[in-house]
Amino acid sequence: MLRSVILAASRSSQVERLVATAPYTRDVVRRFVAGAATDDALRVTRGLIDDGLAVTLDHLGEDTVTSEQAVATRDEYLRLLKMLAEAGLTPAAEVSVKLSALGQMFDEQLAYESVRAICAAADAAGTTVTLDMEDHTTTDSTLEVLGKLRKDFPSTGAVLQAYLRRTESDCRELSSAGSRVRLCKGAYKEPESVAYQSAREVDKSYVRCMNILMSGDGYPMLATHDPRMIAIGEDRARWFDRGADRFEFQMLFGIRPEEQARLAGEGYTVRTYVPYGDDWYGYLMRRLAERPANLVFFGRALMSKK
Numbered sequence: 001m002l003r004s005v006i007l008a009a010s011r012s013s014q015v016e017r018l019v020a021t022a023p024y025t026r027d028v029v030r031r032f033v034a035g036a037a038t039d040d041a042l043r044v045t046r047g048l049i050d051d052g053l054a055v056t057l058d059h060l061g062e063d064t065v066t067s068e069q070a071v072a073t074r075d076e077y078l079r080l081l082k083m084l085a086e087a088g089l090t091p092a093a094e095v096s097v098k099l100s101a102l103g104q105m106f107d108e109q110l111a112y113e114s115v116r117a118i119c120a121a122a123d124a125a126g127t128t129v130t131l132d133m134e135d136h137t138t139t140d141s142t143l144e145v146l147g148k149l150r151k152d153f154p155s156t157g158a159v160l161q162a163y164l165r166r167t168e169s170d171c172r173e174l175s176s177a178g179s180r181v182r183l184c185k186g187a188y189k190e191p192e193s194v195a196y197q198s199a200r201e202v203d204k205s206y207v208r209c210m211n212i213l214m215s216g217d218g219y220p221m222l223a224t225h226d227p228r229m230i231a232i233g234e235d236r237a238r239w240f241d242r243g244a245d246r247f248e249f250q251m252l253f254g255i256r257p258e259e260q261a262r263l264a265g266e267g268y269t270v271r272t273y274v275p276y277g278d279d280w281y282g283y284l285m286r287r288l289a290e291r292p293a294n295l296v297f298f299g300r301a302l303m304s305k306k
Ligand SMILES: Cc1cc2nc3c(=O)[nH]c(=O)nc-3n(C[C@H](O)[C@H](O)[C@H](O)COP(=O)(O)OP(=O)(O)OC[C@H]3O[C@@H](n4cnc5c(N)ncnc54)[C@H](O)[C@@H]3O)c2cc1C
Pocket: 131, 132, 133, 134, 159, 161, 182, 184, 185, 186, 187, 188, 223, 224, 225, 226, 227, 229, 250, 251, 252, 255, 256, 272, 273, 290, 291, 294
């Protein structure tokens, strides 16, 4: 219920104005977002890599409605990739891209050409791209774009969401050799017709999907902060004899950093998803929806008078 309300608020421009102008919002944002500028992203990336983690960078922004915005997002990724290569931060750092930020909602061709340009730039920089997955109305088109991109850029990563009923079947489709697949639970509000609604059902689906990916031929990327899912992931890694070069754990910047360090210390590959940029509202609201403790922290910040 609470999750639904917060996810609905994530699409409200009125709530966005309220949140953006609240006194301590910036302090809360800083906990989950690397900063506004490309230099902030680079600084945080270097720190994480020095600590033994891998990184995927996300330039914040989604549901872009003008071609100017879409082109600006593409250009930011091209700039970022060049800077990452110049700074010697590739291949440890890759990038995550949302097709909706590149104009998928109003001009699919523009979005496709832009993501292709980003994949080519990543390739030239010695790294790769993962296509974030958004709400279920975009799953087919995103997987279609993935298929086209993989013809020239086979390391392009997919994201599958365990809360969708279709995902077990998508896991089977995508567990072929060399196929990088990030498995997450899913962060959007989805109807019962397409998605499991209870946490228990989602967790069971996550484990079934993990079994398919970890026993398959691809490269699974287990994106979760859930201690139970992580423990099962470690178990499956032993079971299917997958070393640090054959799968990875992924977590979000600012969430369970000690667990990220612990897993890296155990010899696992751990990738931190690092968002940066000004357009943090939708991202922050999804993080709040996931965890009531974050909401209390945020509520206190909103109420306080600076
Ligand atoms: C790297 C990465 C990339 C992602 N990409 C996408 C994407 O492309 N599309 C998409 O829809 N979603 C994406 N997500 C979000 C994902 O779908 C989930 O919404 C999010 O990860 C929360 O699910 P969870 O597996 O962490 O566990 P949850 O079910 O949220 O939590 C389970 C347990 O994990 C622990 N936990 C969770 N959060 C915290 C916290 N903040 N602090 C301490 N403990 C915590 C708690 O013990 C909690 O009970 C991504 C997540 C990650 C980590």
